[in-house]
Amino acid sequence: MREITLKQIAETLGISITTVSKALKNYPDVSPKTKKAVLDLATSLGYTPNSFAVNLRTKESRTIGLIIPEVVHHFFSSVIDGIIAEAEKNGYLVIILQSNESLPMEKKQVELLLNKRVDGIIMSLSNDSNDDDHIKDIIRKEVPFVMFDKISKLIPCSKVIIDDQKAAFNAVQHLIQKGCSKIAHIRGPVNPQNAIDRFLGYKKALEKHNIPFDSKLVYTCKNVTFEEGKAFAKQIIEEHPDVDGIFVITDLVAVGVLAYFNDANIEVPKQVKVIGFSNWFMSQVITPKLSTVDQPSFDMGVASFKLLLEEINAKKDLLSFKPRTVELDTSVIERESTL
Amino acid sequence: MREITLKQIAETLGISITTVSKALKNYPDVSPKTKKAVLDLATSLGYTPNSFAVNLRTKESRTIGLIIPEVVHHFFSSVIDGIIAEAEKNGYLVIILQSNESLPMEKKQVELLLNKRVDGIIMSLSNDSNDDDHIKDIIRKEVPFVMFDKISKLIPCSKVIIDDQKAAFNAVQHLIQKGCSKIAHIRGPVNPQNAIDRFLGYKKALEKHNIPFDSKLVYTCKNVTFEEGKAFAKQIIEEHPDVDGIFVITDLVAVGVLAYFNDANIEVPKQVKVIGFSNWFMSQVITPKLSTVDQPSFDMGVASFKLLLEEINAKKDLLSFKPRTVELDTSVIERESTL
DNA sequence: TTGTAGGCGTTATCAG
DNA sequence: CTGATAACGCCTACAA
Numbered sequence: 001m002r003e004i005t006l007k008q009i010a011e012t013l014g015i016s017i018t019t020v021s022k023a024l025k026n027y028p029d030v031s032p033k034t035k036k037a038v039l040d041l042a043t044s045l046g047y048t049p050n051s052f053a054v055n056l057r058t059k060e061s062r063t064i065g066l067i068i069p070e071v072v073h074h075f076f077s078s079v080i081d082g083i084i085a086e087a088e089k090n091g092y093l094v095i096i097l098q099s100n101e102s103l104p105m106e107k108k109q110v111e112l113l114l115n116k117r118v119d120g121i122i123m124s125l126s127n128d129s130n131d132d133d134h135i136k137d138i139i140r141k142e143v144p145f146v147m148f149d150k151i152s153k154l155i156p157c158s159k160v161i162i163d164d165q166k167a168a169f170n171a172v173q174h175l176i177q178k179g180c181s182k183i184a185h186i187r188g189p190v191n192p193q194n195a196i197d198r199f200l201g202y203k204k205a206l207e208k209h210n211i212p213f214d215s216k217l218v219y220t221c222k223n224v225t226f227e228e229g230k231a232f233a234k235q236i237i238e239e240h241p242d243v244d245g246i247f248v249i250t251d252l253v254a255v256g257v258l259a260y261f262n263d264a265n266i267e268v269p270k271q272v273k274v275i276g277f278s279n280w281f282m283s284q285v286i287t288p289k290l291s292t293v294d295q296p297s298f299d300m301g302v303a304s305f306k307l308l309l310e311e312i313n314a315k316k317d318l319l320s321f322k323p324r325t326v327e328l329d330t331s332v333i334e335r336e337s338t339l
Numbered sequence: 340m341r342e343i344t345l346k347q348i349a350e351t352l353g354i355s356i357t358t359v360s361k362a363l364k365n366y367p368d369v370s371p372k373t374k375k376a377v378l379d380l381a382t383s384l385g386y387t388p389n390s391f392a393v394n395l396r397t398k399e400s401r402t403i404g405l406i407i408p409e410v411v412h413h414f415f416s417s418v419i420d421g422i423i424a425e426a427e428k429n430g431y432l433v434i435i436l437q438s439n440e441s442l443p444m445e446k447k448q449v450e451l452l453l454n455k456r457v458d459g460i461i462m463s464l465s466n467d468s469n470d471d472d473h474i475k476d477i478i479r480k481e482v483p484f485v486m487f488d489k490i491s492k493l494i495p496c497s498k499v500i501i502d503d504q505k506a507a508f509n510a511v512q513h514l515i516q517k518g519c520s521k522i523a524h525i526r527g528p529v530n531p532q533n534a535i536d537r538f539l540g541y542k543k544a545l546e547k548h549n550i551p552f553d554s555k556l557v558y559t560c561k562n563v564t565f566e567e568g569k570a571f572a573k574q575i576i577e578e579h580p581d582v583d584g585i586f587v588i589t590d591l592v593a594v595g596v597l598a599y600f601n602d603a604n605i606e607v608p609k610q611v612k613v614i615g616f617s618n619w620f621m622s623q624v625i626t627p628k629l630s631t632v633d634q635p636s637f638d639m640g641v642a643s644f645k646l647l648l649e650e651i652n653a654k655k656d657l658l659s660f661k662p663r664t665v666e667l668d669t670s671v672i673e674r675e676s677t678l
Numbered sequence: 679t680t681g682t683a684g685g686c687g688t689t690a691t692c693a694g
Numbered sequence: 695c696t697g698a699t700a701a702c703g704c705c706t707a708c709a710a
Contacts, residue, residue, distance in 0.1 A: 005687060016697045021689065029695055048454045052400065053687035055391040056702050063434070063455075071420045072620075077411045084410070084437055088448075093455060095402070095432045098423055109427075115387045116402075116432060226624065255624050262626060281411075282621040285565065285594050287601060344703060355681045360705065370679060392703035395686050682709070687702105694697080 004047040013037055024049075060316070063093045064308060065113035067123040069101045069150070074251075074280040075297050076124070079148065082301020083122060090309055092119070099126040101223075107134040120144035120308045125152060127189045127224075144311035144321075148304045150192050158307040159325040160300050164194040167293050167330040168201025169208075171275050172247050174291070174332050176209045178339075180245030180273055184217040186232050186257070188224055188249040195249060198277065202247055216240075221249060229256020237266060244272055245338075251276035251283045251292055258286060258337065273338040288336035296328050303328065343386040352376055363388075399655070402432045403647060404452035406462040408440045408489070413590075413619040414636050415463070418487065421640020422461060429648055431458070438465040440562075446473040459483035459647045464491060466528045466563075483650035483660075487643045489531050497646040498664040499639050503533045506632050506669040507540025508547075510614050511586050513630070513671045515548045517678075519584030519612055523556040525571050525596070527563055527588040534588060537616065541586055555579075560588060568595020576605060583611055584677075590615035590622045590631055597625060597676065612677040627675035635667050642667065 006024075010017045015034065023030045023038035024047075030038075041047075055061045066083060068076045084094045095118065099106040106126050113121055114137065121138055124147065135155050138145045148160040175183055185202045188195025199218070206213050217240065219232045229248065233256065236243055248254035254276030261268050268274055268288055276283060276292040283290035303326045314321035345363075349356045354373065362369045362377035363386075369377075380386075394400045405422060407415045423433045434457065438445040445465050452460055453476065460477055463486065474494050477484045487499040514522055524541045527534025538557070545552050556579065558571045568587065572595065575582055587593035593615030600607050607613055607627055615622060615631040622629035642665045653660035 003687095006689095007687075017688085018690090018697055018699095019695085022696090025689090031695060034695085050395075050687050051455050052391065052394040052398070053702090054689085056389075056395050056686090056704095057688050057690090059391070059702075061391065071423070072413070072416045074411070077416045080435070081410045081437065084435060088436070088451075093434045093436075093451065096419070096423060096435050097427070097432075098420065112427075112432065115390060117390050226620075259624055281565075282624060285598055285621060285625055287626045342703095345705095346703075356704080357681055357706085358679085361680090364705090368679060373679080389703050392686090393705085395688090395702090396704055396706095398686080680710085682707105684705105684707090686704090689701090691700085692698090694695105 003050065004042075004045045005050065009038060009041055009045070009047060013041060060119050061117060062091055063095060063116075063118050064120045064122065064305075065095045065097065065116070065118040067097045067099055067106060067109050067113070067121070069099050069124060069126045071096070071098050074282070075149075075278050075295065078297035079124075079301040079304070082298040083305050086302045086305040090305075092305075092309075101126045101128065103128045103131060110134040110138060114138065114141060114143065118143070120146070120312050122146045122148065122304050122308055124148050125150040125192065127192050130191050142315070144308055144315060146304045146308045146311070148300050150194055153193060156323055158311060158323040160304045160307065160328070161325065162295055162300075162328050162330050164197035165201040165204070167277070167295075168198035168247065169205045170201075170330075170332050171277065171293050172202050172205035173209070174334070174338060175245040175247060175273055175275055176205065176211070178245075178269075178273055181211060182217070182240065182243050183211070183245040183247060184219065184236050184240065184243045186219045186221060186229070186246065186248045186253055188221055190220065198249060217243070221253060224250060224253055226252055226256040226259070229253035230260040233257040233260035234264070237264070237272075246272060246274050248274065248276050251278050251280035251290060254290055254292070255280075255282060255286055258288065258290060262287070268337050269339050275332075275338055279333060283335070291335045291338040292333050294331050294333050296330070299328055342389070343384045344389065348377065348380055348384070348386060352380060399458050400456060401430055402434060402455075402457050403459045403461065403644075404434045404436065404455070404457040406436045406438055406445060406448050406452070406460070408438050408463060408465045410435070410437050413621070414488075414617050414634065417636035418463075418640040418643070421637040422644050425641045425644040429644070431644075431648075440465040440467065442467045442470060449473040449477060453477065453480060453482065457482070459485070459651050461485045461487065461643050461647055463487050464489040464531065466531050469530050481654070483647055483654060485643050485647045485650070487639050489533055492532060495662055497650060497662045499643045499646065499667070500664065501634055501639075501667050501669050503536035504540040504543070506616070506634075507537035507586065508544045509540075509669075509671050510616065510632050511541050511544035512548070513673070513677060514584040514586060514612055514614055515544065515550070517584075517608075517612055520550060521556070521579070521582050522550070522584040522586060523558065523575050523579065523582045525558045525560060525568070525585065525587045525592055527560055529559065537588060556582070560592060563589060563592060565591055565595040565598070568592035569599040572596040572599035573603070576603070576611075585611060585613050587613065587615050590617050590619035590629060593629055593631070594619075594621060594625055597627065597629060601626070607676050608678050614671075614677055618672060622674070630674045630677040631672050633670050633672050635669070638667055
């Protein structure tokens, strides 16, 4: 099956390519008759413009790139959902790349997308991104760029975030209000800004309620997995049998904590209360149901794309664009694990 | 920041575009001196070929399209993982679209990808795909095409599947071997081939073990959700209090079943045994841990891309390509819900 | 060893 | 109202 081109339509109709092009694009200066002839033939042949040629001419591909640490991840897949939904609504397609939490991968992928000349890039940093060269590359090339969730505060670009510190503060305060007085924290890795912020929120909540901060009660995840949750739960209860509350960096790990406590017959929430973060789907289906912080993942995706689109459009119109930061609200969801 | 082109390099070096192009592509007929000069300048300027132009020339984009029903879904996100990993390894990028189980969406998305002129398409059908026109379009345009999991048997294209019937048979047989004699089935929607096959496997297992088939014990999901699982569990136990085993179309729904039984104090596996399908992550973390059928989702993704690549390459070399079907193995995973 | 010329398919400008 | 022409950036016969 041959590809249909403007040229072919022009030839069969015995007119010029220019006219065909204009007719198809509804230019005002084409006679109704020619226009109709062209349109009829085009639809009957199933003509669609060759996007490669269009890309070349217009210098845009109506495609954006998305780099995230992991696809198989409740939070990120929900964000993807939001991004591709909003993108499609606006006539954009999304190329998805996964850094697997590896900085070298992330760098390579930025390069791939830049070479591909996508119209913009949305990204959430991998956990070991402490090096910003590749990101600066994006900025330097003036490619529209938005970061969400795991951002780098130093980069001047639009961002979609939650107030991790405040959210964590609220989570820990919730534990305190439920009567906890010795609260451990299983925190995320050292680098990511949001792990730091959640840790700070934890600290602040203790402070506010006059609970002394004890660094021995803070446990640091390396890989943020279910297994780590189990292991830390064991360690916590062995090292500090009187701990009565745990604030965990994310639900996946918190579910690991609950799993260990279930196995070890440690009663949640009676002996220890547990609160997670992110409101993963599984948190509602385990026993006891996990209290957590709801993070509007789908909306973060939508907001990210909207910001990106603004920047893309500004660039097209040669307008200057001032990066903006959108902060979305979170809320504590009380379930059985903190009753 | 201006885009670097061959032309610019040629001009600054005072040579022709052709020579620059050849130098960069390591043609043998360029003097080492010129080659070096070109290479040096190119790297120092950070030249990368304009992919729009390359696409137009070579008529390929090194990009494939992927359409799946849902992104926020353990099985599908794992498949995505496999596909983009394998694609990246081979220098391909992946555009992901989500049909949300809607046929009109799916059709539109096929059109989008076709217009985009991706080098190939991988797809898993939405549940109401009983109409094949858009798929036939892909075939007719000779765009390399692979279906996985939810396939249409009638379409002549490569496929990556499991033997749903056999897998279901094994799951139900597992229940029987554990002592169940009145086994209900919560099946998937009417259309999808794999829902049909799993149902047939259920029937066959009963037959083989001389258990009479009773259509009243079969419940049909519409949306395949957690909530449906809860609702059907209630209905089953009310309508057939003596049911002692349930085979459920997929883990998400099975988890709903367990949730209801937990709430209703119906003991699993003592009173009723439950087995799911797909081995979702959450199945290991709920109480009781759910027995299920392991489905190699990541590998299905890898296999799908490999098949697609074969076809893409065959097409490039103008070789004919015979569609193949790859069938991957499944296995019953025994956990607490069928002990 | 280097360069000229043409074309991939579309769009924009400008002249008829 | 229509069309010739050039250009987007790259690649590749073919010529010099």
